[in-house]
Amino acid sequence: MSFGATRLNNLPPYLFAEIDRKRDELLAQGHDVISLGIGDPDMPTFDHIVARMKDAIDDPANHRYPSYAGAPRYRQACAEFMQCRFGVTLDANSEVLALIGSKEGIANLFPAFVDPGHYTLIPGVGYPVYSGGGIINDSLEHWMPMNEENGWLADFEATPPAILAKAQMMILSYPNNPTSAIAPVEYFDRAIAFAREHGLLLVHDNAYADITFDGYVAPSILERPGARECCIELFSTSKSYNMTGWRAAFAAGNAEAIKQLGIVKSNIDSGIFTAVQDAAIEAFLGPQDDVERMKAIYQERRDAVLQTLEAMGIKAVASKGTIFIWAQVPEGHTSAEYAEKVLMEAHVIIAPGTAYGPDGEGYFRISLATPTERLLEALDRMSALGSA
Numbered sequence: 001m002s003f004g005a006t007r008l009n010n011l012p013p014y015l016f017a018e019i020d021r022k023r024d025e026l027l028a029q030g031h032d033v034i035s036l037g038i039g040d041p042d043m044p045t046f047d048h049i050v051a052r053m054k055d056a057i058d059d060p061a062n063h064r065y066p067s068y069a070g071a072p073r074y075r076q077a078c079a080e081f082m083q084c085r086f087g088v089t090l091d092a093n094s095e096v097l098a099l100i101g102s103k104e105g106i107a108n109l110f111p112a113f114v115d116p117g118h119y120t121l122i123p124g125v126g127y128p129v130y131s132g133g134g135i136i137n138d139s140l141e142h143w144m145p146m147n148e149e150n151g152w153l154a155d156f157e158a159t160p161p162a163i164l165a166k167a168q169m170m171i172l173s174y175p176n177n178p179t180s181a182i183a184p185v186e187y188f189d190r191a192i193a194f195a196r197e198h199g200l201l202l203v204h205d206n207a208y209a210d211i212t213f214d215g216y217v218a219p220s221i222l223e224r225p226g227a228r229e230c231c232i233e234l235f236s237t238s239k240s241y242n243m244t245g246w247r248a249a250f251a252a253g254n255a256e257a258i259k260q261l262g263i264v265k266s267n268i269d270s271g272i273f274t275a276v277q278d279a280a281i282e283a284f285l286g287p288q289d290d291v292e293r294m295k296a297i298y299q300e301r302r303d304a305v306l307q308t309l310e311a312m313g314i315k316a317v318a319s320k321g322t323i324f325i326w327a328q329v330p331e332g333h334t335s336a337e338y339a340e341k342v343l344m345e346a347h348v349i350i351a352p353g354t355a356y357g358p359d360g361e362g363y364f365r366i367s368l369a370t371p372t373e374r375l376l377e378a379l380d381r382m383s384a385l386g387s388a
């Protein structure tokens, strides 16, 4: 007997499989391997949030099934956060939906908004669920070109008309993983006009809204005129509050889209543990000074990485946000070859750009979510390699 739907054969091979195998070999030989491959904050969830969870877990009312859409107090807190942080006024009841992490929300966008055989416009490099979610939904992907020349701003205007005619959704994300690029508001305005002209739902994944540097303040796409007609935006506690393990996020925006996504979700999951929602309320509405402290640490690490890469003669995007540095593979290697070389010779794991989409060839990604000492040690080892 053999099991497995044929659609699973369409998923790309796991690019880190070979890297993981080589890492295990090195570890077995007693080598110290440092991973700069993973986008998971190394710093703990802030104390006041953990303290709120400890209280919330003792409340028996929190032990029962959660509300599908999110507790009214959770959705209210999300709306208040959007008001305070971005000046965006939302109806907590119809324009906010709790998500069990934004990854869950992204995967469920496909059954909610894209028919089998129809297209989603996705960034040429991006979070892997943007493509995987469509494959599992039997729908199609169109990779919007992203490159250094266009500032890593996905070129939706280059979409061929035949694809546009069968497209139902477009996904963007700035500050951007993996490129660390930010988008000017004019770009969002053009994207909104394009989505309205072509009848697309525009989804903005704003996972790094609050991880920004040098005084840059990232906007919400919902601040822009016309966004309410065609957009939903995803926010997460994961990166802003070091809460990747807790699974708390929300979608906000167009009420009709929020309703459709809620219909899919109510057939699949039963919401976020209510005690976690209480902790997330504390994250959104409590003191934000820990976020500032954390950003300063990431910014120091960013500076150290950019300095080292420059000394190595490696060109990198001058990041204004996210926990990543996106850099050019030295001449003469593919992304995969360079990642393997760095692993075998420096015992450091970097992510090959091709793990994020076709436009990632020729690039690699370094994660800043590594304790500073370990990051500096990894950089020392990489610079000993030189750029050759």
Ligand SMILES: *Cc1c(COP(=O)(O)O)cnc(C)c1O
Binding pocket: 039, 100, 101, 102, 103, 104, 127, 173, 177, 205, 207, 235, 236, 237, 238, 239, 244, 248, 249
């Ligand atoms: C980390 C990340 C997410 C996932 O967030 P969760 O809320 O933890 O699921 C979503 N989008 C991007 C671009 C990310 O880097």
